[in-house]
Amino acid sequence: AYRRLALVWHPDKNHGNVEEATQVFAEIKEAYETLSDAQERSWYDDHREQILRGDDAITDYGQADMGTSTSYMQTESLMRYFSATSFRGFGDTPDGFFAVYRELFARLRDEELQQSSSESEDDLLLNLNFGGPHTHYDEDAAYANGRTRGTGTGVGTGSTLRDFYNFWTTFSTCKSFGWLDRYRLADADNRQVRRLMEKENRRLREKARREFVETVQNLATWVRKRDPRYKSFVALKQQQQQMREEERVRRLAEQRAAAAEDASTYVCQAWEEVDYTFMLGKHGLLDDGAESPQFAHGELEEL
Template identity: 45%
Template sequence: MRVCYYDLLSVERQATGDEIKKAYRRQALIWHPDKNGDRVEIATERFALIQEAYEVLSDPQERSWYDGHRDAILKGDDHKGQRDSSAGMCSDDLMRYFSVAEYRGFNDTDQGFYTVYRHLFQKLANEEEEAYRNNPDEDEDDNHQDNRGTYTTLPSFGNSKTPFADQDGYLGYGAYVRDFYAAWTNISTRKSFQWVDKWRLSDAPNRFVRRAMEKENKKAREVAKKDYNDTIRNLAVFLRKRDPRMKAYQEEEQKRKEEAAALQKAKLLKEKQELQAQRANYQEPEWAKVDDRHLDGLLSDEEQEETGEVEESDFYCVVCDKFYKSEHQLTSHESSRKHARLAYRLKKQMMADDMDFAFDTVAANSKRRSLTIATMRIYL
């Protein structure tokens, strides 16, 4: 009988994440090999189990899976029960492999990590191929069968030297660790699971009962098939998280990303420095220089008021009581709505006062500073 992860850490099954973390640290201090010189081998095995228990229970997804299959995992091979030998490996058989106790170190020895799981997945792959041979027309759209109807062999687990991904030259599908995890984490078995049928159809007294039997048998097969698929997929995820090849690849990828980010940062800094140098050495050409004095006529009344650039001149609007630097500014101002409103009010006021303007006797070239001449310009 295997030891429960909760028992290894001495915590309740309802323990929180913080409680599990504290319990792991406490047990790790007790069973660390360096602190058990008189029983190094036992302490090493116990310490590995404690680490595995913490890794599983600290991960919400793995903990949920463990809680749902705890009894089956603890049984392992102790209680296989009676079943059809044609079924091959079932979910209960795979539960024992969710533990570091199944291998001895990450090496290629007979009991090593790579050898144990390579043999396991090779056996599973052989069973899948045999199931396909026996039922070639089942599940036509399954991902194990290509468009020509030929069977695609599932990738092997490989060994410690198997590359995780393509580096120097493509070796073909199945030659990489990435191919293995991509296939087995999305496995959809071809096994029929007819051995889980609840009823023997030949015992049906009539066709109505037979249909009911077929319906229940189909449901039982679907449940067993889903459980089998989930078990294999979770086992692949369990191994991927602990696979040294995966960890090495992630470290290389992280290093590569950091180097690429550093190069990009250096490139941007260099470009920025070059732009700053160009800006510092820039000399404006003569043709691009603009005399600010030529821009005076382009400013509006409000802009000139805000900048304080309006000075007294001969171009004066008596209606608005404002001076302008050029005739163009004055003419532009007189066409504005604001000027027209003020002029209209002034006209009404002057007409109310019954004033005589004598428009025809005023000289056209007189100065606009005169009130009479300015008013004449408004109403001519």
């Protein structure tokens, strides 16, 4: 079914309707990739309704007042980004892959900076940058391609795109989610009621925090899997691994050929031929009148 639909909607076969075909083809490809990945499919199945209604659930956070806690990006708002429909192509256009996710992760970073109380955490966050189309995933890969180490990455000093994804795929938020509290503790009639209120508020916070962290981590994994820069990095690593394996096989073949050639031209030296007649006779292993056997060095051990 995938191949049939892909052939029908491939942009090359829809010259008069390239824009729509490109979008539909991207959605078909996205569906296939999701179904082909067990972990991703499980995530999609568990959040299908949220993802499908993501476009309706999200507000224009660019208009939000960042001074209020309720303006923070919510789990539901992130769901729309688990879809190829959230961007248009992999160019660096305002609605393209790089601009959309660069803005999204910058938003998440800024929200964490507002809640962070650690200078080291702040430095780490400020060093993160999604980069652009020409950003290398890893400095070693850039160096292998002939670039000068430390230049042209498009990420912050001392940080690579690998660092960026490592951070977000293991993300842990600084947000308290206190705006989700159901009860105002000041309204409690007594200490017992206050403790119950605190317990319920804490439960709601922890639940929201857990869902948010899990969603951000999965989103980062989802984006990385589709990132052309990551795909190029993986392809380069596979190519390097293949070259190393071919080199290993070549060297092994050369070693075996050299060993075989040495064995075929080997000439036994006179000092290696030893007369063991006396020793064999001493132990009753030589018949009377038998000729003295000549053994090459080491052959006696087989007896």
